[in-house]
Amino acid sequence: MHRIRRALPSLTALVAFEAAARNGSFTVAAKELGVTQAAVSRRIAALEQEIGRQLFDRRNRRVALTEAGYDLFASVGVAFGGLVDTVDRLQSPQVKLTVAASVAFGHFRLLPLLASFRDQEPDVDLRVISEDSWAAPDDRQIDLAVRYGKPPFRGMRVVGALEERIIPVCAPQMAQRLGSLTLSDLAHRSDIQKIDSASPEPSWLNWAGWFQQLGWRGSFEAAKLHFSSYSDAAYAAMNGEGVALGWTHLLERPLADGRLTAMDLPALRRKNATTSLFSTDANLPRSRSVLALACQREPGTNRAA
Structure with a gap:
């Protein structure tokens, strides 16, 4: 558990990254998460700095995943999907x-x-x-x-x-x-x-x-x-x-x-x-x-x- 806490980036930053990657837009991700576009941008920038890799290509108002971004998005999607399924199962009445x-x-x-x-x-x-x-x-x-x-x-x-x-x-x-x-x-x-x-x-x-x-x-x-x-x-x-x-x-x-x-x-x-x-x-x-x-x-x- 200690290694996981030390190795994993901020969960808030990962959530912002997943939403932006899935929607292809910082603005849409911000609306989905109920925060400002600037907050999403800051979280993703902090994530990139922590990982040491650029995750998005910023092209005017459009963003696109880099190769590193695609790798991270695939892993984050699987991890978040598994968490959602497990929480749903645990919250459902088990008969x-x-x-x-x-x-x-x-x-x-x-x-x-x-x-x-x-x-x-x-x-x-x-x-x-x-x-x-x-x-x-x-x-x-x-x-x-x-x-x-x-x-x-x-x-x-x-x-x-x-x-x-x-x-x-x-x-x-x-x-x-x-x-x-x-x-x-x-x-x-x-x-x-x-x-x-x-x-x-x-x-x-x-x-x-x-x-x-x-x-x-x-x-x-x-x-x-x-x-x-x-x-x-x-x-x-x-x-x-x-x-x-x-x-x-x-x-x-x-x-x-x-x-x-x-x-x-x-x-x-x-x-x-x-x-x-x-x-x-x-x-x-x-x-x-x-x-x-x-x-x-x-x-x-x-x-x-």
């Missing part, structure tokens, strides 16, 4: 919104909505934390948390919910090839490869839980393709690798756009299990746009005939 959600919710619900969110909230800086966790978010700066179920998070309250419907899904080509299926077909046919994923929290259903809650009491072919992430399981189903359990609140978009097909099998509705959206009271106004977008329904669902 940040931090959302913590599962990896799958981030992939299938949030990412497709980012463009709409930016259109609605162009001044909001959005931070998304993707984590497969049932626990309360440990970051105190989180404004909106998406969690499965209704755990009591201190300092946050439920502000939205998505109903759970769980149904087998697969790629449209596979659904067409398999044709009409019964629950028994799904349980026993060895040519239907089931895709499973790890449970991010205790009440997440795998195939065994799904069959059991539908009342199936017989045996069934176990899943032979396992993923640690539900997102990977869903993408594997889209790629025709087999049949996955589809959590319709997560997969509404790929079901609506035809990347996935809901098989013509019973859909399991879970009365006491929803994906809940939590927010702090202090930051709830910032969360409303995300809430509205995250909870909106897709226009249609692709279902096997």
Whole structure:
């Protein structure tokens, strides 16, 4: 800082120089700065003396930059422009919104909505934390948390919910090839490869839980393709690798756009299990746009005939 103070000319003189160089006139610069033309002339003369170089050619009432003047004007313009941008940014109200959600919710619900969110909230800086966790978010700066179920998070309250419907899904080509299926077909046919994923929290259903809650009491072919992430399981189903359990609140978009097909099998509705959206009271106004977008329904669902 000491070197900067010692090396830099007077800021007042630099401001006068920038205005005169930009306008090509001491008189216009004086009007812009609210001083006399003589004051601008004195400041620029003092700057030239301090630098030891002539910055302007004085030609009667016209002035033109010298080569040294052009060099200085380029540097001063960049420096002043950066200062103006920084001050504007610091003076503008800075709104940040931090959302913590599962990896799958981030992939299938949030990412497709980012463009709409930016259109609605162009001044909001959005931070998304993707984590497969049932626990309360440990970051105190989180404004909106998406969690499965209704755990009591201190300092946050439920502000939205998505109903759970769980149904087998697969790629449209596979659904067409398999044709009409019964629950028994799904349980026993060895040519239907089931895709499973790890449970991010205790009440997440795998195939065994799904069959059991539908009342199936017989045996069934176990899943032979396992993923640690539900997102990977869903993408594997889209790629025709087999049949996955589809959590319709997560997969509404790929079901609506035809990347996935809901098989013509019973859909399991879970009365006491929803994906809940939590927010702090202090930051709830910032969360409303995300809430509205995250909870909106897709226009249609692709279902096997």
